[in-house]
Amino acid sequence: MTQQCELFRKWVDAFNGEMEMPEALRSHAAACPPCREYVELQRFAKQVVQSAEVSLPQVPVSAVWARIRRERELGWEPMLWNSFRRLVPIFTAVTALLLIAGGVALRSTANQPTVYEQAWRGAQPGTVAAVAAPDSGAQTIGDLLVSR
Amino acid sequence: MDENGATEQVSSALNHAATAALDQQRQAREQAREQAKDEVQKRDLELVQRVQHGDQTAFEQLYYQYQGPVGRMVAHMVRDPEQVSDLLQEIFAKAYFALPKLDAETPFRPWLFRLASNHTIDYLRRQKRRPQVADPGPEQEWDLPDQSHPDALHRVLTRDLARKLLNSLKPRDRMLLVLQEFQELSLEEIGQIMGMRLPAVKVGLFRARKRLQEHYRDLPAKHVGRRSR
Numbered sequence: 295m296t297q298q299c300e301l302f303r304k305w306v307d308a309f310n311g312e313m314e315m316p317e318a319l320r321s322h323a324a325a326c327p328p329c330r331e332y333v334e335l336q337r338f339a340k341q342v343v344q345s346a347e348v349s350l351p352q353v354p355v356s357a358v359w360a361r362i363r364r365e366r367e368l369g370w371e372p373m374l375w376n377s378f379r380r381l382v383p384i385f386t387a388v389t390a391l392l393l394i395a396g397g398v399a400l401r402s403t404a405n406q407p408t409v410y411e412q413a414w415r416g417a418q419p420g421t422v423a424a425v426a427a428p429d430s431g432a433q434t435i436g437d438l439l440v441s442r
Numbered sequence: 443m444d445e446n447g448a449t450e451q452v453s454s455a456l457n458h459a460a461t462a463a464l465d466q467q468r469q470a471r472e473q474a475r476e477q478a479k480d481e482v483q484k485r486d487l488e489l490v491q492r493v494q495h496g497d498q499t500a501f502e503q504l505y506y507q508y509q510g511p512v513g514r515m516v517a518h519m520v521r522d523p524e525q526v527s528d529l530l531q532e533i534f535a536k537a538y539f540a541l542p543k544l545d546a547e548t549p550f551r552p553w554l555f556r557l558a559s560n561h562t563i564d565y566l567r568r569q570k571r572r573p574q575v576a577d578p579g580p581e582q583e584w585d586l587p588d589q590s591h592p593d594a595l596h597r598v599l600t601r602d603l604a605r606k607l608l609n610s611l612k613p614r615d616r617m618l619l620v621l622q623e624f625q626e627l628s629l630e631e632i633g634q635i636m637g638m639r640l641p642a643v644k645v646g647l648f649r650a651r652k653r654l655q656e657h658y659r660d661l662p663a664k665h666v667g668r669r670s671r
Contacts, residue, residue: 308468318460335651343623345604348517351527361531
């Protein structure tokens, strides 16, 4: 885009079809297809928006006050809930992710060997390892000694 | 210096002068718009502060001031006049509840338009998610202007066709175009309303216009022979 194109587009944006285009800009548009397209698209869009004429309903200010009173009577504003509702999918996704991550963490902890299993596996053959779970019911030292 | 060289120099000087004049004209236009914007902001700030101190007539003044522009924006986005009326009430009620939290640094006009635009786009999204019961039937054919004519795009469009074209755009694209046509809103203000930076507003507007033209070209025409692609 040349400096001329930049000036052309800035001018077109600033006036938005409110003023007739000066000769210098018209001759630029005639020689520069992208700038011509730029201004033609702008004119077309303007025409579409203006042709899509809308009839404005008359809403008296009393109707707005009535709405405000209704919202107040409800105690919480449903309109604010509507805004909050947009966040519900995000909250759901975050909660689901936390549950999955928690599940994975629990599972990996459950698969780890207990201290007793680690002691048994770590003992050399011929040595004696004392392994007994606190709830094993061992009464004597003999009960606690196990040959590997 | 030969004659050709001199002519080129004069032409280049004239060109620079013309460029500078055009840029001055543009800057003057933008300054005038800024000035008008500042005046509006000053007036609005006073009213907002009065509302924050419990003055209900100040809120009514704000309503009378903006009911038209906001209503027009909503009406361009939503067809049903009853829905427009409902949305307008909801927007101003929402603004009323949010006004106490509005600080003096935030300009009221873009703030209100942003609230209105978000509310309307949310409404349109909710509508889109609802199952459509009515069968739209076969697509209507349109009597389109002859596009082989160099000025074809600038001919008069019927209101129904213009509405159909606008409705064929995504809500955000449509909103950008509708906001652009409110002459008092600068591109910067449109950016504030839509939560976009200035370059993104320019690109967004260009794309929205381009899509509008593509949808126009894709419309089924009654007189196919008259159309050129």
